[in-house]
Amino acid sequence: MSAPKPVLRPIVFREAEIADGETCDVLVVHDEIVAVGSVNPPQDAMVVDANGARLLPGLHDHHIHVAASVAAMQSVRCGPPEVTDLKGLGQALGRPGEGWLRGVGYHESVAGLPDRHLLDELASHRPVRVQHRSGRMWFFNSAGLDILLADHAPPPGLERQAGEWTGRLFDEDSWLRSALAATPPVFDAVGGALARLGITGLTEMSPANALVEAGHFAAQMVCGALPQRVVLAGSLALGEWQPQDRLALGPFKLHLHEAHFPDWDETLAAIRAAREQGRGTAVHCVSEAELVFTLGLFAELGVTKLDRIEHGSVIPDALLETLLHMGLPVVVQAGFVETRGDQYLADIPQVEWPWLYRLASLQDAGLVIAGGSDSPYGGADPWAAMRSAVERMTLAGQLFGPQEALSPERALALYLADPFDLGRIRQIEPGVAADLCLLDRPWSQARDILLAQRVRMTVCCGTVVYRADD
């Protein structure tokens, strides 16, 4: 069942810059660009005078976690750069209130791996849960633990030492969801925030996504809470989903963790099963060992056009050659250079620095790369990530692999890639979907400093979802 389509007014962008030095009119009818050139506006058209400002294909975030991003907006920050020590953590968690307090973005540089006794000292007045910024670990105080264990048997990932629960939970998100009886969140805050950034498409990358989550996305899109087009990656169970208008089926997400690699044969079977569903496989690779494991899998199975690497945080030259040979694209998070760069420089041996969060050298070698935020684990603003790709500067002002810097044009292109063909850059041309991002000035001026505030209007599927002058 698909929702009734709203009646949309045609839109004419007058004198929009669609390529450097090329200005023309662009006509949108219903959800499609139908003419580019000199246009006679239909009578009922909405006319937008671009006055030479750049009209871009809408940006696509190629790696995001929408539900977790909503939750993060409703949570307190517990890690760098906002919180850097025990005192700051106490202030973040000590806020008055009732019911669960949810902390996010924790990193062990703040106070190691906290146990429930430490959290009790900081906050015993209400149940507290704090998520590690990797998304793979939770820390609970005693009040929080009591609630969880009241009706639910403890899962294997709940740590026990000397016969006592420590309050640390590893890789048990589905157990946690059922123990919290969490209702899925409303997406409107995230949908609106992304529209203001010029984002018209998302690839949702949570590995547990299955039919229930797909149904929730569909409902949130129909009611307008999430105006963007969505490519939904996730589990093999998602393969039964019947793709809809704006909600497409994305790759099988394989979430590796080098401390516990999955069974080799089972993993090969899972990738084959994804292919039988017409899907690629997106593999989470943040370490050299994970990349080696992944390249081994693809060496055995070959690579399809829909397979991809997520993050590619560490890519030594020797593995780059194999990646190139296989033609595997990498979805990068350029924003981490700014927000996490200082931590990496402190934690990672200097000999490995040249392999961290590479950009320009990957492209120069011929590898396809595209950009994703990994929000909420990274910031959702693609313009901030583009600046980070251009400047390669950490928050503390240290240069981080400056040889990997991209030009503003190449940084922008990370978000213009076609989500089903990452090597193809979408264009403003007749016959393509009307997903558009109008800036407030020509590109020759916008490129000097890439800022979200320069987005003047965002159009998703022919509907205006954001106007700066509203």
Ligand SMILES: [Zn+2]
């Ligand atoms: Zn992610």
